[in-house]
Amino acid sequence: MLFNLFKKNKEEADTKEDAYLTLRIRETVRETADTLTVYFEQPEPFLDYKPGQFLTLILELNGKQERRSYSLCTSPFVDPFPGITVKRLEGGLVSNHINDQFFPGKRVTVMKPLGNFVSDYHSKNRRIYGMIAGGSGITPIMGIIKTILVNEPLSIVHLLYCSRSQDSIIFNEAIKGLQESNPGKLIVAHQLSQPKEGWEGACGRLDKGKVAAYFAEQLQDPGLESRFFICGPEGMMRSSQDALAELGVPAEAIRTESFYLEKEQTVAEEDTKDLVSRLVTVVLEGEEHAFDVVPGKTILEAGLDEGLDMPYSCQSGLCTACRGRLIAGKVTMDEDAGLSEKEIAEGFILCCSSKPADSEVKVRIE
Ligand SMILES: Cc1cc2nc3c(=O)[nH]c(=O)nc-3n(C[C@H](O)[C@H](O)[C@H](O)COP(=O)(O)OP(=O)(O)OC[C@H]3O[C@@H](n4cnc5c(N)ncnc54)[C@H](O)[C@@H]3O)c2cc1C
Ligand code: FES
CATH class of the missing domain: 2.40.30.10 (Translation factors)
Known part of the structure; x- marks a missing residue:
């Protein structure tokens, strides 16, 4: 299929x-x-x-x-x-x-x-941007840094980037080039978890204490608005968010992108015994498709089993490719990391991690 x-x-x-x-x-x-x-x-x-x-x-x-x-x-x-x-x-x-x-x-x-790992840009913005990346998490951050540097002459970007060793720093030369062509506007602090001989910079993993210590100093100027972008391993992202919260950075100023979440045990088999199949209607490109979702299956899985060309990618609640708006009924969402609070409040759900919790559920794919 x-x-x-x-x-x-x-x-x-x-x-x-x-x-x-x-x-x-x-x-x-x-x-x-x-x-x-x-x-x-x-x-x-x-x-x-x-x-x-x-x-x-x-x-x-x-x-x-x-x-x-x-x-x-x-x-x-x-x-x-x-x-x-x-x-x-x-x-x-x-x-x-x-x-x-x-x-x-x-x-x-x-x-x-x-994706929602995006910012607004304006030539008059005077912001401190804090970029916190681990490994391949530098990828989206690289595009954002380049955009800030070209569009916001009054903003300053701090990049805190953790890699394994000197050889595994992705975009090392490109980052140096950006620093040279934007003096004082891009400040980079590398951190290596397994440095090779000769490394004189910071060592170890990026933990809460290191993130807090670094940004406590950078956030001194109350006249500057701050924006944070975090992408990397789960533990690093969590400790960075905790550190920023302790520094008083509001949640709205922090954007995160997860590439992978350690999956927790989903509904145990015995828990599904009491559940019943539910009727779900999916509105896809204006057409309504009704089908049953059996216990333990998500709306996406059941839709794909029906042969529907529903959009999806990660199937882990991270990427939002399967996003839909709940028009009727209720669902339980196992993972909503990809959705913003605003999207959740507006009734958006992720079909890959949603199971119907009402006798009739209707979702419009948007
Ligand atoms: C929004 C988003 C953006 C992404 N952007 C990038 C990017 O720019 N660059 C990039 O290299 N990857 C990125 N990823 C991760 C990428 O989508 C894949 O998950 C990754 O390449 C692994 O796929 P695979 O087929 O090689 O591994 P699989 O064959 O799917 O998995 C192999 C094993 O590794 C585990 N696993 C899967 N993914 C990860 C992971 N990321 N970390 C740790 N363990 C994992 C699996 O559970 C499995 O045990 C992104 C993911 C998301 C959701
Ligand atoms: S397919 Fe990625 S969030 Fe659902």
Whole structure:
């Protein structure tokens, strides 16, 4: 069924411009031993994206459709071609395929750019930006930094970036280049968890104390508005948020992007015994599709089983590709990390982690 969907997506790529695109690889650049940047030719019309958003790649591997999200590392204000940077994961299917098998000329089906890890920009803004990145979490932050530097002459960017060792600092040269061409506007503090000999900078993981100590000093000027962007391993993100909260940074000033969440045990088998199948109606591109969702299944899983071409990517509640608005009934959402508080208040749900909790539920995919 997934294979058929892939065929369907490919065939419809030209007609369903809104949802899917086919991009041609222009160039690949090895950033570190295990990280590759893939630049795409501009499609016609040009790819419409905000710095910090991500693409969902739809690949067919071993006869099965695979979808993975990758943040755009480029800025539409600066870079002529959009790019993603992919880090190999040990045993990872898609990240290794991209690192080994992506070459110029190859065509890739993607979903249009999505994501809330974005900012507003204005030439009059006078802000302190705090960027906190770990490993491949630098990817969306790179696009945002470039955009600030070109659009906000009065703002200052601090980048606190944790990598494993000197060799694994992604965009090391590009970051140095940005510092040189923007003196005093981009301040970078590298932190290495396993430095090699000769490293004189900060060592160890980025924890709450280090983040608090660094930004306590930078947030002294009450005249400057602050904005924070955090992307990296779960523990680093949590401790950074705790540190900023203690420094009095309001939650609205902090944006986070998670690439991966350790999955907790979902509904235990015995818990599902008391649950019943529920009728769910999904409104997709104006058409209503009603189907039963059996206990333990999400609305997305049941919709895909029905053969519906519902949008999705991470299937973990992170990327928002499966976002819909609840028009009737109630759902329980196991994971809502990808949604902002405003979206939740407006009735948005993530179909990949929502199960119906009412006899009739209606969701419009938006
Ligand atoms: C919004 C968003 C943006 C992303 N942007 C980027 C990006 O810019 N660059 C990038 O390299 N990746 C990014 N990712 C992660 C990416 O989508 C994939 O999850 C990653 O490449 C692993 O896919 P895989 O097929 O290689 O691994 P899989 O074959 O899916 O997984 C292999 C094993 O690793 C575990 N795992 C999966 N993902 C991770 C992870 N990220 N960290 C730790 N363990 C994991 C799995 O549970 C499994 O055990 C992003 C994810 C999201 C949700
Ligand atoms: S598919 Fe990513 S949030 Fe649902």
